[in-house]
Amino acid sequence: MSTVFLHVGQCGNQVGRSFWKIANQDKKAENSATFVDAEKMQRSVHVDSEPKVVHSLIANQRSRVRKKNVLAGKRGRGSNWAMGYYGLQSKGDDTLVENTIDAVRHVVERCDSFTGTVVMHSLAGGTGSGLGSRLCECLRDEYPMNYLLSCAIAPFASGESPLQHYNSLLTLSHLQRYCDGVIVSYNDEVLKRLEKGTDRSVSFEAVNRHIAGSLCGVFLPTDTLLSKCGYSSGQEPFELLRAVCPMPAHKFIHLLHHSKKKTSWEELLKETLYRLRRYDEHGKLFSSLANVMVARGQDSSSINRIQPKLKSKIQTAYNCVRWNPFPVDVWTATSNMTSTRDSSSVTIAANYGCCVEHLDTVIKKSKIMYDAGAYLHWYWRYGLTQEMFDESFETLQSTIDEYQTALSP
Ligand SMILES: Nc1nc2c(ncn2[C@@H]2O[C@H](COP(=O)(O)OP(=O)(O)OP(=O)(O)O)[C@@H](O)[C@H]2O)c(=O)[nH]1
Numbered sequence: 001m002s003t004v005f006l007h008v009g010q011c012g013n014q015v016g017r018s019f020w021k022i023a024n025q026d027k028k029a030e031n032s033a034t035f036v037d038a039e040k041m042q043r044s045v046h047v048d049s050e051p052k053v054v055h056s057l058i059a060n061q062r063s064r065v066r067k068k069n070v071l072a073g074k075r076g077r078g079s080n081w082a083m084g085y086y087g088l089q090s091k092g093d094d095t096l097v098e099n100t101i102d103a104v105r106h107v108v109e110r111c112d113s114f115t116g117t118v119v120m121h122s123l124a125g126g127t128g129s130g131l132g133s134r135l136c137e138c139l140r141d142e143y144p145m146n147y148l149l150s151c152a153i154a155p156f157a158s159g160e161s162p163l164q165h166y167n168s169l170l171t172l173s174h175l176q177r178y179c180d181g182v183i184v185s186y187n188d189e190v191l192k193r194l195e196k197g198t199d200r201s202v203s204f205e206a207v208n209r210h211i212a213g214s215l216c217g218v219f220l221p222t223d224t225l226l227s228k229c230g231y232s233s234g235q236e237p238f239e240l241l242r243a244v245c246p247m248p249a250h251k252f253i254h255l256l257h258h259s260k261k262k263t264s265w266e267e268l269l270k271e272t273l274y275r276l277r278r279y280d281e282h283g284k285l286f287s288s289l290a291n292v293m294v295a296r297g298q299d300s301s302s303i304n305r306i307q308p309k310l311k312s313k314i315q316t317a318y319n320c321v322r323w324n325p326f327p328v329d330v331w332t333a334t335s336n337m338t339s340t341r342d343s344s345s346v347t348i349a350a351n352y353g354c355c356v357e358h359l360d361t362v363i364k365k366s367k368i369m370y371d372a373g374a375y376l377h378w379y380w381r382y383g384l385t386q387e388m389f390d391e392s393f394e395t396l397q398s399t400i401d402e403y404q405t406a407l408s409p
């Protein structure tokens with residue numbers, strides 16, 4: 001089973017670079033048709049509206065990216081969702097969508113069995129958000145029976161761009177409509193975690209390594225899902241959806257990842273859960289619909305003995321809903337490439353209530369600007385209509401309502 005990875009915009013490609021650095025070191029991933037083709041080249045497509053970042057991916061001789069899977073436009077989309085979604089018709093940059101879908105099609109044709117697409121992109125950049133949304137829409141249309149999973153990066157809350165709330169609103173509502181699952185990584189949350197215990201400033205590269213480590217934590221092959229003959233059939237990215245998305249309308253997945261050298265699994269889990277945000281800003285406990293814990297490290301098979309204890313700790317920390325009789329699944333892998341040598345890692349994927357807080361903030365901040373008519377002319381100029389904006393507000397609000405019903409005790 002094979003997956004195609006699509007990296008969109010600067011952020012999607014930079015996080016992608018860190019992701020592949022880890023994935024390409026994992027022996028099981030290297031031999032799994034999920035990630036690479038018969039010639040060991042990545043099953044990945046890289047697109048940006050400007051050339052610098054994507055072209056640097058193939059500058060390296062040992063790069064496993066196929067040159068024809070790298071697509072670049074002529075100029076960036078100015079942090080404007082509408083410009084990314086509709087493209088620059090008059091500037092000869094209008095073929096980016098078609099060319100990207102063509103490139104994905106060629107990668108799909110090289111797969112014996114194509115399972116689905118993983119899209120990595122930011123929620124705030126014009127390309128990552130607008131072109132990312134458009135590509136998800138086209139992929140759903142082109143491959144209606146295959147999985148579509150978005151890995152989206154949420155911007156820092158303290159204003160990077162005045163358009164970031166609109167862009168997040170429009171993108172999140174598109175992802176809710178067209179994707180089967182949406183893993184949201186929050187730049188603020190990752191930065192805060194990495195800053196703890198250090199007085200040095202944390203680089204974007206370190207943030208990307210952490211995000212990539214958590215994605216690899218759940219995507220790389222596990223021993224739990226190996227076939228009987230010991231071959232990885234590569235179910236992980238989409239088996240995750242089966243495990244943590246018990247209802248089709250509840251698609252938002254949160255990742256918590258921690259690694260350490262030489263420690264017991266109980267201790268590692270304790271330290272991981274210590275990093276979990278359990279309460280919202282009003283002091284109300286978040287809840288979770290379903291979780292998967294992936295433990296990676298040499299003696300991970302020893303976990304079987306203590307599984308019930310670990311599951312119970314996760315169930316309590318995440319305040320899992322009562323109606324789900326199996327709210328925690330555990331997968332293990334003996335190899336751990338997500339961090340330094342000899343370390344073990346725990347990654348927990350959860351369909352967690354913190355997404356409601358994020359969606360609610362995006363709606364509220366966008367609504368204040370929208371009602372004042374602020375910055376809207378930038379969106380009308382590139383073809384966005386008022387109906388699309390109104391639909392996006394409605395889609396996100398009904399997502400929140402559905403979550404609140406499912407999460408209520
Ligand atoms: N974690 C992480 N976030 C990034 C990175 N680069 C940009 N971002 C975030 O992504 C958002 C900006 O998106 P970009 O990916 O730079 O923009 P783009 O998709 O290329 O779109 P345009 O440049 O507007 O055409 C901001 O919220 C940044 O904080 C990165 O390498 N890592």
Ligand SMILES: [Mg+2]
Binds near residue numbers: 009076125
């Ligand atoms: Mg850019």
